[in-house]
Amino acid sequence: MLKHYSEEKIRKKMMSRRLIFSTLLFVLSFFPRLATAGEFQDDLKARRARAMERLGPESMLILWSAPTKVYSHDVNYEYRQDSNLYYLTGIDQEDTTLVLMPGNLTRKEILFVKERNPLREHWTGHILSKEEATTQSGVEKVYLATEFEPFIRTILSRQPYDLPRYSSSPEFDIFFKALTGGRARLELILSPKPGLFERLGPTFEFANRVKERSTGLLIQDATDLLRDLRQVKTPYERKVLERSVEISNSAHLAGMKTARPGAYEYEVKAAIEQVYKSSGALGWGYPPIVGSGPNTNILHYEKSNRRMEAGDLLLVDAAANYEYLTGDITRTYPVSGTFSPLQKDIYRIVLAAQEQGMKIAKPGVRLSDIHEKTVQVVKEGLLKLGLITETAGDQYRTWYTHGACHFIGMDVHDVGDYDRPLEPGMAFVIEPGLYILDGALENLPKSPENDTFSQKVRPAFEKYKNIGVRIEDSFILTESGLKQLSARVPRTIEEIESFMQTHSKPSASR
Known part of the structure; x- marks a missing residue:
């Protein structure tokens, strides 16, 4: 009986200590949040x-x-x-x-x-x-x-x-x-x-x-x-924005792991949004764009109901809203794990344009300057592929249909003075894109110049038709230079193919 009492006493003491320890852990868990x-x-x-x-x-x-x-x-x-x-x-x-x-x-x-x-x-x-x-x-x-x-x-x-x-x-x-x-x-x-x-x-x-x-x-x-x-982020905002983009990075990786031939676009979308919620984000900062095959050419595609096929590219433009701050990330990758030679041709132009834009993103530069740098690279690349006939005019706009930069923050297209030179604390994206949209030549305004242009680039157009590529990263300009917040998501052809092949899943059954 005495021995039983001692064991019971010891057991109660152990339970009491565990309770105290658990309570302490619970209380301590709130300290970072309270701070x-x-x-x-x-x-x-x-x-x-x-x-x-x-x-x-x-x-x-x-x-x-x-x-x-x-x-x-x-x-x-x-x-x-x-x-x-x-x-x-x-x-x-x-x-x-x-x-x-x-x-x-x-x-x-x-x-x-x-x-x-x-x-x-x-x-x-x-x-x-x-x-x-x-x-x-x-x-x-x-x-x-x-x-x-x-x-x-x-x-x-x-x-x-x-x-x-x-x-x-x-x-x-x-x-x-x-x-x-x-x-x-x-x-x-x-x-x-x-x-x-x-x-x-x-x-x-x-x-x-x-x-x-x-x-x-x-x-x-x-x-x-x-x-x-709002255009210049406070140190607190910078910290929260980095956390927001970090959640988005994880979401994109989850989406890449889900993409495979036979799966639906909405499966990728669901994987992305699951990461948002499980990471404490309020949800999306804007409706996710998940478009495969010909849907890569729809800039704000939202239906996400197409079944992906072998050989497709998948364009994913998505970011979380974490404590009312959102970044903006776009990746384009092959659902089968490997880019085709033609897909690589377009991808390399877009990637080179973004990298040249990143090089000049410094204090004193305007976002319009970064955009113009991407245009120069895009023109040279399109000319080599035969998708334009000269670099002096605006033929490139047939395939490069949007600006390369916008501010980010409380809104994905955040407020900001685009004539104001960049300074530390400003957050923005660089997102060149090329879209070889079916019907693009037929929809050009009727003119002798456009007729001639269409005839000359038609062979290249038929070759690259329905390939759409956009690469977008979130950046913040700091006192020490440009910081790429979304660098963890594979971006180069080699990085993407390595990731997709390492994390590939069997094709979904039909």
């Missing part, structure tokens, strides 16, 4: 501070959350926050509004969030309380969304809001004096502008209401201000 959360809040505060410095003391910036969008009938799409609002608040909840008033004494940042509703939360999930909104965004002054209209009405009437009645407070004085002097500015996102006969969106309707009812207020477009801030 990241704190770092994110600090970054948000710094972003708002830079925005307010640009705005100046006599202005008011208002940003609204994105509306919910209906998928069908009573089912909505998964909610995606407006990029500008998320950039300054980190809140991905609908019915949220941010007001920045840089001239205020203490209430420079004001947030409006929807009221909690237990019944609604039972159906659609947790709604942030005002305290939680402060914790998540770092904005101290938070009101309910229902207070936004009275807040604006009171402020534009030159009366302080949420202060003791009849009290004399200088909190809003700078903005009020600017209103009286006709210098106050209301900054809104007013791009893109609707056409003359198009319906006005909510922001334009709000601007018109304010213009009709207020004096001393100049309404201005804040689009460029937010664009310029």
